[in-house]
Amino acid sequence: MNLTVIGTGYVGLVSGVCFxxxxxxxxxxxxxxxxxxxxxxxxxxIYEPGLKELIDKNTEESRLSxxxxxxxxxxxxxxxxxxxxTPQSENGEADLRYIDQAxxxxxxxxxxxxxxxxxSTVPVGTNERIRxxxxxxxxxxxxxxxxPEFLREGSAVRDTFxxxxxxxxxxxxxxxxxxxxxxxxxxxxxxxxxxxxAEMIKYASNAFLxxxxxxxxxxxxxxxxxxxxVDLVAQGMGYDKRIGPSFLSAGIGYGGSCxxxxxxxxxxxxxxxxxxxxxxxxxxxxxxxxxxxxIDKLLDSLGTIQNRTxxxxxxxxxxxxxxxxxxxxxxxxxxxxxxGATVKIYDPIxxxxxxxxxxxxxxxxxxxxxxxxxxxxxxxxxTDWQEFKEVDLDQIGDAMRLPIMIxxxxxxxxKDMATKKFLYxxxxxxxxxxxxxxxLEYQNVxxx
Ligand code: UDX
Numbered sequence: 476m477n478l479t480v481i482g483t484g485y486v487g488l489v490s491g492v493c494f495x496x497x498x499x500x501x502x503x504x505x506x507x508x509x510x511x512x513x514x515x516x517x518x519x520x521i522y523e524p525g526l527k528e529l530i531d532k533n534t535e536e537s538r539l540s541x542x543x544x545x546x547x548x549x550x551x552x553x554x555x556x557x558x559x560x561t562p563q564s565e566n567g568e569a570d571l572r573y574i575d576q577a578x579x580x581x582x583x584x585x586x587x588x589x590x591x592x593x594x595s596t597v598p599v600g601t602n603e604r605i606r607x608x609x610x611x612x613x614x615x616x617x618x619x620x621x622x623p624e625f626l627r628e629g630s631a632v633r634d635t636f637x638x639x640x641x642x643x644x645x646x647x648x649x650x651x652x653x654x655x656x657x658x659x660x661x662x663x664x665x666x667x668x669x670x671x672x673a674e675m676i677k678y679a680s681n682a683f684l685x686x687x688x689x690x691x692x693x694x695x696x697x698x699x700x701x702x703x704x705v706d707l708v709a710q711g712m713g714y715d716k717r718i719g720p721s722f723l724s725a726g727i728g729y730g731g732s733c734x735x736x737x738x739x740x741x742x743x744x745x746x747x748x749x750x751x752x753x754x755x756x757x758x759x760x761x762x763x764x765x766x767x768x769x770i771d772k773l774l775d776s777l778g779t780i781q782n783r784t785x786x787x788x789x790x791x792x793x794x795x796x797x798x799x800x801x802x803x804x805x806x807x808x809x810x811x812x813x814x815g816a817t818v819k820i821y822d823p824i825x826x827x828x829x830x831x832x833x834x835x836x837x838x839x840x841x842x843x844x845x846x847x848x849x850x851x852x853x854x855x856x857x858t859d860w861q862e863f864k865e866v867d868l869d870q871i872g873d874a875m876r877l878p879i880m881i882x883x884x885x886x887x888x889x890k891d892m893a894t895k896k897f898l899y900x901x902x903x904x905x906x907x908x909x910x911x912x913x914x915l916e917y918q919n920v921x922x923x
Contacts, residue, residue, distance in 0.1 A: 476657060478502070479552035481545065481577045483510055485521060485631060485732070486594050486624045487558030492529045493635040495539040497660050502548040503541050514541040522797040522824055525632040545577075546584035554657065555581055557605070558594045558624070567739035569598050578605045582612035590650050592620045596681075596737055598744050599674045602644070618650035621670045622658075623677035628731065629795030640664040644673020678744065681737040682755055687722040688729050689761040695725035695903025696768070705903025706885055725903045727857060727883035728765035730792030730801040735762075766803040769855050770810050772881045772900040777852055781815035784876070786851040788844055789858025789884075791825035799828045803883070804857045812837055821847035823860055849874045859884035868895050 476499045480491035483505040495501040505511050510520050517534065519527045533539035542548055549555055559573035574595060581591060591609070593602055606619045621644035626634040641658045643665060645651045651667050658665055668676075695705040705725045713720025729735070738759050745752040773780055792802035799805060802825075811818050812835050820826060821841040830840065841847035844863060848854050848871045856863055863886055872878035872895060882901040892899045892907050899907040 476500070476554060476653075477552045478554045478556060478657075479504060479545075479548040480556040480558055481505075481548075481581070482557070482559035482573070482595070483514065483520070483541070484558065484560055485523070485628055486626065487556070488514075488519075488521065489523060489526060489626060489631040489635055490556065490558060490594060490624065492526060492533060492539060493632065494657070495533040496529050499538065499657070501533075501539050502551065503539070504543065504545045504548045505541075506543060506545070508543050511541045511543050522795075523631050524629070524795060529632065545580050549581050549584035549589070550586045552589065554590045554592055554653070556592045556594055557581075561595050561597055561736075561740075563736045563739060567743045569596070569601075569736075569740045571597070571601060571604070574601060574605065575608060578608040579612060582609040585609075585613045585615040585617065587615055589615070589617045590620060590653060591617055592622050592654060594622055594624045596623065596677050596733070596740075597621075597674060598678075598740060599671050602670045602674065618645065618647045619670065620645040620647075620650050620654050621673040622654060623673060625677070625680065628798055629793060636661060638662050638664075640666055642673050642676050643667045644670040644676075646670065678737055678741040681734055682741050682758070684722050685729055685734045685738050685762070686754065686758045688724075688726075688734075689758040689765070691723045691725045692728060692765045692902070693761055696765075698903040699905075702905060703903075704889070704905065708903075725885060726765075726859075727769060727803045727807075727902070728762040730803055731798065732800045735759075735801040766806055766883075767810065768902065769803075769807050769857070769881050769883050770814070773811075773853055773855070773879075776879050776881075776898055776900065777877075780811060782817075783815075783852040784817045784819065784850055785811050786841075786847040786854035786875075787818055787820045788822075788847060788854055788856045788863055789825075789860055790820060790822035790829040791858050791860075794858055794860045797822075797824040797828050799825050799832060802829075802857075804829065805833055807855065807857060808833060808838065819847040819849075819851060822858065823862055825858075845871060845874060851875050852877045853879035853881060855881045855883060856886055857883050859886045868897070872896050 478494055478499050478501045480487045480503045483503050491501045491503040513520055517531055557577050559577050561569040564570040602619050602621045623642055638661055643654050655665055698705040709723035712718050738755055742752050742755050790799055790804040808818050817837045819839045819841050821844055844866050878896050879898045885901045
């Protein structure tokens, strides 16, 4: 099939590239010329494992191309995929300006029947809005299909090739059949429904996953007070098939380009029909609070943060991505600077993106986890990169001024940490201190 994908962000680029790898001819369009120039040269504007190899392969085999010429790309395509951003506007609502712009440009370029498939996450009713915009501009016939995307950053290629399900929202049987055949190579689990339900499935899924995370984070906070271990609690809960084991890792809360934005958008969608989504408001509030547990633990161990040197391991909102959008690291580092610390930061790939958002004379960029630990009064592990699981913790402890670690992702087992000399805080698990005196001794070290 001939496909045109509008928008080369995570969703558009990864879906376009994967559809080309399935044998379709795909043109990816973006209105940022620099991005298209990069892609034409085989450079990938986002970090995503496996993506570059697929781009190289499918460009070489002439199934994949990149352009800024939306009009020409629309004319050539049978199916046009809208995958532009729907950022958060000031009141939390999704900002639909890029959707509207894409719809108008598609309509102006149409030269015959097209299927227009929306992959962007859009509030209920948006596909109807797209239909109205297009039919107000062109007399050519078309069908609208909503196919929400569920891929995750960092595993986007794998997720696209192995989806749990494909949701197709449309009122037209013929369009549904065409979109089913496009997705058949990926899975048998294809759920066809009406457009409004498809739009809602995406928000409801993200909101539910965010709820699971905030739920386990609150359980973790209680575990800390009652002396239970949240990892074991989650494991025990997860054996119940009705609950399931995934998305029950306690930590410093969710970040990224989806959960924070989509939860707030759903609260707003509900608000627009005078429904107060109380549960989801609490999920967002709990998530916001959760990241500051790191600061509380630093205060607990160090007494004061003023004039301390704190190492930060991990800046990306999760491993295997260079994305720092809504990353807990941004607020944690800001809080540390405000409290008078010098902050040494290290991330395998996200440091540039981080420094583009937050830079400060008291932030020191480091090239390794060891470098970011040297002479520190404590280190905070904020992203559970594999690399941190493999460091030599004895060497790290020796390089630090005080061997204190606040592990925001429960990266190490308590059994392993019991053999190290760290004063080790994690989330929802007992503190590891070798003697009570050790803890007190750290609090009293002169910070000169
Ligand atoms: C998410 C959805 O999973 C995906 O289906 C949707 O299309 C986009 O939003 P993504 O934001 O890429 O994907 O990452 P995800 O792996 O879902 O993690 C989101 C955040 O939740 C991360 O900050 C992660 O650290 C956190 N998280 C995840 C937890 O704190 N605990 C968990 O158990 C799982």
